[in-house]
Amino acid sequence: MTSDRHTASAGADTSSAPALEVRDLSLRIGGAQILEDVSFAVPTGQIVGVIGPNGAGKTTLFNLVSGVLPPTGGQVLLDGSDVTRRTITQRANAGLGRTFQTSSLFPALSVLENVRLAAQVREGGALSLISFPRPGDAATRHARELLGSVGLGDRLDRRAGDLPHGDKRKLEIAMLLATDPSVVLLDEPMAGVASGDVPGLTEVIRSLHRDHACTVLMVEHHMEVLMGLVERVAVLHFGHLLAIDTPEAVMADPTVQSAYLGETA
Numbered sequence: 001m002t003s004d005r006h007t008a009s010a011g012a013d014t015s016s017a018p019a020l021e022v023r024d025l026s027l028r029i030g031g032a033q034i035l036e037d038v039s040f041a042v043p044t045g046q047i048v049g050v051i052g053p054n055g056a057g058k059t060t061l062f063n064l065v066s067g068v069l070p071p072t073g074g075q076v077l078l079d080g081s082d083v084t085r086r087t088i089t090q091r092a093n094a095g096l097g098r099t100f101q102t103s104s105l106f107p108a109l110s111v112l113e114n115v116r117l118a119a120q121v122r123e124g125g126a127l128s129l130i131s132f133p134r135p136g137d138a139a140t141r142h143a144r145e146l147l148g149s150v151g152l153g154d155r156l157d158r159r160a161g162d163l164p165h166g167d168k169r170k171l172e173i174a175m176l177l178a179t180d181p182s183v184v185l186l187d188e189p190m191a192g193v194a195s196g197d198v199p200g201l202t203e204v205i206r207s208l209h210r211d212h213a214c215t216v217l218m219v220e221h222h223m224e225v226l227m228g229l230v231e232r233v234a235v236l237h238f239g240h241l242l243a244i245d246t247p248e249a250v251m252a253d254p255t256v257q258s259a260y261l262g263e264t265a
Ligand SMILES: Nc1ncnc2c1ncn2[C@@H]1O[C@H](COP(=O)(O)OP(=O)(O)OP(=O)(O)O)[C@@H](O)[C@H]1O
Pocket: 029, 032, 034, 052, 053, 054, 055, 056, 057, 058, 059, 060, 061
């Protein structure tokens, strides 16, 4: 844990605070209310899903939580500490990690180099390739361990751009883990992944929570995967939080069924 993380929680009563909380989070762009008064908490150690029809505001929610966009109202709290005015980097240093809908890896570099770079940046090093490879150093050893834990231990020298989608997603998760996050936002991790690779990737996501003590908030359209992974599901609809409950309760909620599940049937 870095000094930044200690700083993030300094002055706040963090004893029982959820790992992540949004309060009345809102974004208005011009005349359009993209997100309005969205409030929910993700307790430490839980996996919470976010669903909603296209355009419901899921990516916008992630952009506000991670600091890509400033909200026009409301707050984002990490471990009870208000980070609403913090930059993306400050939030990352406070333990927030994120994957994107589109791939964010370096396609021309090897699998190992990608994770090694992420670990190097986390340690405050320069984003330099000149030092590759350094098989014995701590960052390389850590990168190898992480790649083993996501099932890519036998593909260290493969060019990242040549990996199938499922392995690219595992690589992105290993890169995320190299930054030592406590809260991770996963934006549609199953997008484009072949059906045969879904169970393996699901297990890697489960391990984020089980083996790496991460609290997870994930947007996912693959309902079967989501319902098998998460403890609670938040439903967004036209920028509003329609419901947040257990997967079973959400599936059974008539309002949710007509607003979302009915549309996909
Ligand atoms: N910069 C912007 N300016 C204007 N409208 C925007 C902007 N960004 C997003 N929107 C609108 O806000 C709404 C929410 O978009 P968002 O991408 O958050 O939805 P989403 O739930 O992630 O959708 P999808 O499932 O298709 O990814 C959409 O109607 C979108 O067109």
